Amino acid sequence: MEKTLVILKPDAIQRGLIGEIIGRFEKVGLKIVGAKMLVASDALLGKHYPIERREFIEGMGQKSLDNYKELDIDPVEALGTDDPYEIGKQILQWMLDYLQSGPVLAMVIEGPHAIALVRKLRGHTLPTMAAPGTITGDLSFDSSSLANGAKRPIKNLVHASGNKEEAEFEVNLWFTKDELFEYDTIHQAHMK
Numbered sequence: 001m002e003k004t005l006v007i008l009k010p011d012a013i014q015r016g017l018i019g020e021i022i023g024r025f026e027k028v029g030l031k032i033v034g035a036k037m038l039v040a041s042d043a044l045l046g047k048h049y050p051i052e053r054r055e056f057i058e059g060m061g062q063k064s065l066d067n068y069k070e071l072d073i074d075p076v077e078a079l080g081t082d083d084p085y086e087i088g089k090q091i092l093q094w095m096l097d098y099l100q101s102g103p104v105l106a107m108v109i110e111g112p113h114a115i116a117l118v119r120k121l122r123g124h125t126l127p128t129m130a131a132p133g134t135i136t137g138d139l140s141f142d143s144s145s146l147a148n149g150a151k152r153p154i155k156n157l158v159h160a161s162g163n164k165e166e167a168e169f170e171v172n173l174w175f176t177k178d179e180l181f182e183y184d185t186i187h188q189a190h191m192k
Helices: 010-014 018-027 042-048 054-070 075-079 084-099 114-122 135-139 144-149 164-174 186-191
Strands: 002-008 031-038 104-111 158-160
Touching: 002 018, 002 114, 002 164, 010 018, 010 104, 018 031, 018 104, 018 114, 018 135, 042 084, 042 164, 054 075, 054 084, 054 144, 075 084, 075 144, 084 144, 104 114, 104 164, 114 135, 114 158, 114 164
Parallel strands: none
Antiparallel strands: 002 104, 002 158, 031 104
16 A cells, blocks of 8 residues: 655646546545645655756756657747756746645545556646646646646646655645545455
């Protein structure tokens, strides 16, 4: 059994997709063991997305560069640089601003292989690369070029922890032990 953090971002909330998204997790047998709606503070987001995470920041920038290359867009002309770290820093600031632009729904989801299963259900973080049948593939059409051109993050609806270490860190960052609940679901009875 694993726990993972899932955040429904402001675009999911504003588009009225909470039930649709939660339903996809519940239908496969995952359960919500903690949930709260909030506007994230600077302190919380600063810990969740620290500027020291150079690999993560460069990765965001590189995804943009790859997308620009596919679309034959000059990143220097569009963003003023072709350095993935510098592009990533721009994207990070847009993301932080966006995550504070309205409420998010933070959830801890639990189940066998929950981390990998949630990411599989969510789909690729770039909606244009997400497979049909995934949350991102079915419910979003955004791209790096659209987002960067508007100086905003990609609206991909859902954040999901990337691995076991990240999940443990993020769950403990967003939730206290008193905010998490233990209970059995009908799915668990069938898996014994």
